Amino acid sequence: MNNTLTGLGLALVLALFAALIGPLFVDWSAYRDDFAREAGRLIGAPAKVAGDVEVRLLPTPYARFHGLSAGDGKRRLAVDEVEIELAFAALLKGEFKAERLLLRRPKLEIEINADGAVATPFTAKRAAGDADRISFDRAEIEGGAIVISAPSGRYQLHDISGVAEAASLNGPLRFDGAGSLSGARSALRLSTSRVEAGGSLRFKLEVAAEGRPETVTLDGALTSGPRPTFDGAVAIVRPAGRDPQGSDPWRATAALKGDARRLAIETLDIVYGPDDRAARLSGRGALLLGGAPSFDLALEGRQVDIDRLAESSEPTPGGRIATLGPRLAGLTRPPFGGRLAIDLGAIVIGGDLAQDVSAVLLARKDGWRIERLSAALPGGAKASLSGAVAFGGGGPGFAGPVDLDVADFAGLRRWIAGGARVAAGPARRISLKGDVTARIDAVTIDNADLTVDGAGSRGRLAWRSAEDTRGRPAIEAALASDRLDLDALGIDRAVFDGLKGGDFDLALTLDARSLVFGGVGMSGVALEGLVDSRALTLKRLNVADAEGASVSGAGRLALGDGAGDGELKLSAAAKSAAPLAALVRAVGASEAVAAGIETRGEALAPFRLAIELTTDSGGAKLAVKGDAAGGTLDLAASSAEISLNADAALQATLATPDGARLATLAGFSVSPLAAAPGGSLSISLRGSPAKGMAGKTRMTALGLDLGFQGDMAYAADAGARADGVVTLKGDDLVIFAEAIGRVTPGVLPPTPAALTAKLKTDGDETRLDAISGTISGRRVAGALSVPADARKGFSGDLSFDRGSLSELAALAFGPDALGQSADRRSLWPSAAFGPSPLRGLTGRVNMALGEADLTANRIARDVRFALVAKPNGLALENLSADVEGGRLTGVASVGRQNADASVTLDVALKGARAEQVVGAPSPLKGEIEIALQAQATGRSIAGLIASLNGAGSATIAKGAIAGFDPAAIARIEPQVEAGLALDASRIAEAVERGLGSGDLPLARATLPFTIAAGSLRSGALKAESSVARLDGGATLDLPRLWLDADLMLAAPSRDAPQVGVSFEGPLSGPRRRVDATGLVNWLSVRAVERETKRIEAMEAEMRDRARIAREKADAARAAKAEEARKRAEAEKRADAERRKQEAETKALLDALPQPASKPDQPQSVPPAVRGDAPQTRPEPALPLPMVISPLSR
Incomplete structure (x- = not known):
């Protein structure tokens, strides 16, 4: 058993050793065809391996190929180098799982034919089941490229790098990387599902260009075939907060469906701007991707709010568009040609609506062309245009015909000006047609046909910016007209701005039978002139009639340093100053200045003047001579330059026998009913008008000699200023008061005056300090302040050593109201009230009077009050005065309405002596207090007294x-x-x-x-x-x-x-x-009472005598009765005593023993018992009982 195991182990070691070192002795390149054939089977296309092949089995299966390719021509896949590491366990199961895949410089070429067919290197089917057996955990791509050849051109996505993973070649697949398209680097993210049975593949592709906030997302299903089709959606989004330049967010989404020839765009939705103020458009269209790619889109929207979208502080429509324009810079050049139709219900811009906006734009390689554009603008304007729109280095431009019809030109101007107030005038209908050439910095209208309220003009209009002229902006108008209103076109403002040093040039050539300029109607006008930074040049000027005035002249007037010599000669004649006042108003001067010129100018008219203005290196000189104000005018002025800051000299003299004209020129309104002796007005000043001119002025007229000596200055921003001493002398101020209509002629006696004061005015107010002098021999002192705005009212403090109640009444009711009464029903003056000398004025002056005459023989002292003038009345507030040893306080007010007057009194007198108040001989003595609140209305003092109501x-x-x-x-x-x-x-x-x-x-x-x-x-x-x-x-x-x-x-x-x-x-x-x-x-x-008392006394005496008699008789009878009673009582008591003694004796006898005696012998009785006893004295009678009672007397 041990031998067997040992043999197996040795065999295994030998096998591993062979697998490890065996591949090193194999020439794998000789097997490249086998590898190519196997690779072609796996990818579904014939493949070739042109380079070396390297393979090893341990420690992991590994292969590297050089020069791998498939396909040819414009449909080819080529990879310079492929490295692959396979999973050993999966390989033992017959599966190819790449743990690591590296593709160096892969290149995929695809061809799209004109019929929409797509040709790729993958023309053969992969071996059945092979795609599912192949997967990779990590595939790295380095230096890849995708090239698409289409009838419209060649498109290349190159320098692709990233990492991919796939469960199988049938998907799902995920790729994260980047690539470059047209020189722009973009992040790429692709994910797919598994290929479905029908060849459909769902995928999602996200593209985000580096340095740009926009992202493009393509999401849908791609169905393979000879003509692949796509069904999905596209979204292009620029989210908020990602653009470092602060551009607005926007997004465009649409449903796409089609193939390589045509993509239908359904449910297109474009949203520009933040959600709370976004502009929204919807539409549909198509993309044609044939030999000449194009688009056909139709967009519509209910309303687009450019005001909210632009968020600009500039109120004008042009300013809002200029603010929004840079944000839309990327849309100025379309990627390819096409047609864009836009229909908007309304556009909110400049605070108003542009309605029914309809446009058809054609995209070309060089930009956009407006096939048709129409809109209804504010002011009842309708505009239509067509032409070419170009975008060059100088910005967008337009060239083409324009047709503009305006029902309310003032309304259109107000909208164009951003709601700013424009020159008042009736609504005018304007029609303008012409060939317009416009750029950012220039607009020219050739063949202009201008109609203003039915009056036609023809010519040329142009505007050029400072960038275009390389200097100052320029305006040019060359028009010929039967009737032309320049004010309606705004040319009046341009001219006046140019004369005031505006930063633009203006060239005008006008020939008009009738012309309106600066609010002045003119006829027979011929003008050719130029205003630039150097000079005002009039080649010809002739106005036959301008509301009664005529002007003619020519010349050149230098306006700047180094402009050279100039001479301008004019002759002017006018019957009134109305044309001059209208021009001043048109220049933009305040209404007060214009009204002053109009009023004072009327005093000069009619006039005929010769005006000569010359400029040279030494400065400018003005000479005016002629007839004016019914007399002669001679004026000479010189200045180092035409500027308020330059040193200047002014000498002027006006002499006329008509004092009313002189008073009007001095700023006084003169009554036509009063006498106005003539005189002269002279001015002599030297210095800088803006910094100060020293000199003096004098007017002798209307019985006055009025003079000023000191410094005067005028600056455009601060107005007029003066600082000096003013003097007033006159034998009779009444003449002047009558002349200016403050006093009825012939009512007041002569009033001489001699006054001096320090005068200081700064444009906002005029102050008279240190006033001193006399009026009618009375000393006057104090100070006054008069604001330029009369509505604010004058103020000050004045003191007089003496005054009178009648003078105050004259201020309220008019001097003639104190005339003698002709009405026997009233002791008061019944003359009708006249105009108040203070009528129409507003102010408050604190008054102090040393003495004031109340009546012919009654005086108030230390009188103080605030004199309050109102446009329709007068009031005495905070009134206090010493009157007949007491103090008078209170308030009194008078209201005037034409000839009627209403009076309100609330006064109190305390601490006064009654004998002094009533006057000698006075029936009253002591300290008196009087309080009164009353009201009255009437047309005379007698009427006021008769209508007085109140209490006190x-x-x-x-x-x-x-x-x-x-x-x-x-x-x-x-x-x-x-x-x-x-x-x-x-x-x-x-x-x-x-x-x-x-x-x-x-x-x-x-x-x-x-x-x-x-x-x-x-x-x-x-x-x-x-x-x-x-x-x-x-x-x-x-x-x-x-x-x-x-x-x-x-x-x-x-x-x-x-x-x-x-x-x-x-x-x-x-x-x-x-x-x-x-x-x-x-x-x-009282007499009857006395007689009655006498009779009653006699009767009482008789009754007393009778009573006394009765009382005496009654007393006598009472005494007799008492005496009888007493006797009867005494007898009764004596009898009772006797009987008692007898009873006692008998009892004693009965108690004794009986002696022997003869019965018939009487017993011996004591003498006391016997009846022959001596009589006893009776007891005195007791008084009557006393009654004690509250009713007892």
Whole structure:
């Protein structure tokens, strides 16, 4: 047994040794045909091995082939070197499992014929079952290539490297690697299923180019055959966040079905941008892959929002497209020709909609061509065009005919401008046709046919950018027209921008019978000119009529340094300044400036001027001479250059007999009803307009001599500035006030004035500081600030040493409102209110008056208030003043509506002396307080008083009523008792005389009142006095100042007699009347009471006498009765005593033994017992019992 085992072991060792070293002695190359035949059987194609072959069995089966190939021509498989390591265990089972497979420089060539047939090296069927017996765990490919020869050209995927694995040659298979196509390196990932029985193979191929965020995924089923077919889907995706340049994400997916000749594209879905703002298109089409590959696609979408997609701060449609354009740069050149049809319901761009967008684009090798493009644009515009679109080094370009019809050109301009406000004007219909040649930096319209509101123009329009001109942008227009509106085309803005130093050149050649430019209608216009960085050149200019003005001239005006000499001569004549104001508005000046020029210009018109402007190396000179403002104008100006920063000199004189024109030029509105004496206006300045010009100006007109001396400057960004001293002198300010329409002529007396102030203005406000001087002999001081925007209102502080209430009333109601009354029904002025001198103004000035005349003999001192001017009214706020020893506070306001005025008062007077407030002789004494809230409306002061409504109260403290002695009532009764007749008139006369002998002291008295329709009615008088009671009320007719008061005076006790005292008549001196009816009645009652008491006293005396008599008689009778009673009682007691003694005696006798005696002998009885005993004195009678009770007397 041991020998047997030993033999087997030795045989095994020998076999292993032979397997190990045996292959080293075998020439395997001699068997290359056998290997090629076996390899061809396994791969299903005739194979050849042209190089060396190396084989070994241990430690693992290994083979290496050089020069392996199959097929020929354009359908060939060639591998420079193949290395394979087989699994030993699988090999023993008859299976070929490659644990490692290395293919160096494999190359697969495939041919596609024009009929779609695909020819590969694999023309023979593999041996049955061989494909399932072959697998590999790891197959490495180095330097591989796939070449496809098609009728359209040769396509090569080269430098393929990667790793693959397969369960069998029938799949499934997986490959991860990379390859290069057209010089671009891409990552490749392929996975397949098993080949199905029908030859169908499902696979998924993912391609991602290096350095690019896009990925391409092909997923479907490939069915083998002479004409292989594909049925699946393709997806091209650029996800968000992967592009280092920040491009938008997008994806395109479609279902593909077809063969090598034609692929049908179904359910095409294109999404561009982030999901929350993506543009979505859907469609279908086909790819033709024959000799000339092409595509035919039709896309449609409901709406594409370019505004959200672009996310650009640029509001214009062009800006949005420019922002989005670089992101679509990869789509500018199609890979091959084709046709693309796009239909969109709407495109949101520039804040508006472009609707019904329809385009047909044809792709060519050199780019795109627009076969047809139409859209409905904002502004009722319809555009259509066709032509070639080119993409070159200078960017995209277009050439072709364009047809644009616009119903609302202003709306279209507003959309093109990104919603910015455009020049106002009526809606205009614009039609433009022409041959357009456009690039990024230039647009030219040849054979332009322009129609503006039915008026046609023909010519050429062009624009070139700075890049195209290698300098400045340029605009060119050469038009001939019967009627042309340049404002509607925006050319007015271009011209004005060029004159203001715009950074572009403008060339205009116009011949128009009718022209609108800068808002000015013109006729007979001939213009040929050029504006560039160096000069304004007018070869010819002639305007026959421009709204009453005519202009002609020619010349060249240098605009920049080194531009050379120039001379421009113009002659201008106009009947009004309206054309000049319209041009200023068109330039873009503020409405205030334009209105000022229009107003002041009207003062110059009509004018005829000769204007000469020259430029040379020394600077520019301007000379203007002619007739203007009804007089003569002579102006000379010079500057080192045409710039606000250059040193300049200005001398101007305007002399005219019409002072109203001078006042208008100075900025004042002049009334046509007032006299306006003439004078002159002169200006002398030197310096830089922007930095400051020193000099002086003077105007003598309208009774004023107004001058300024100091520095003035003007800058485009800061406006006008001035800093200096202004003086005003005049014998009568009223002339000036009447001329500017602030005062009715002939109402006010002459008012001389002499004032000086420091003036400073910076464009935003004008300040007058250190105001000092006199007006009508009154000293004035303070400061004022007037903003450029009148809506903000003026402000300041002013102090006068003296003023008056009537002057304040004149400010509110007009000076003529204080005229004498012609109405007997009112004591107040009834003249109608006139215009307020402060009408239309807004501001607030803190006023201080040393003294203010309230009436002819009443003065307020230390008067302070804020004078608040409103466009339709005036108010006195924070009012305070010392009035008659007290302090007046409150607020008063006046509202004006044409001739009507409404007044509101809320005032209070505290601490004043009643005797000073009422005036001598005053019936009131003490400290008075008055509060009043009232409103009134009317057209005169009398009307205001008649309509006054309100409420208030009057209070006197620690005071008295003079001539109101309450003791006068008490002194009447003694007089009546002394014989004064009880006659009402005599009693009233006596009381009247008595009242005047003293005063009624008042601790406090309050009288509330209401005012209705100009009538003041008091409530119940509340008076506090220790010596009298005072009640009553009063009515005051304010229009007539007529008093009607009824008072009741009485002693403090409630049962004291009352006396009526009434006052009736003018408030200044009412008549007092005493009503003694109540007192007479009281005195009559008192007389009756006295007589009744006398009679009652007599009757009482008689009753007393009778009573005394009765009482005496009753007392006598009572005494007799008492005496009789006492006797009867005494007798009764004596009888009782007797009987008692008898009874006692008898009892004693009965008790004694009987002596022997004779029966008929009487017994001896003691004397006391016998009836003859002496009489005893009776007991005195007791008094009557006393009754103790609360009712006892």
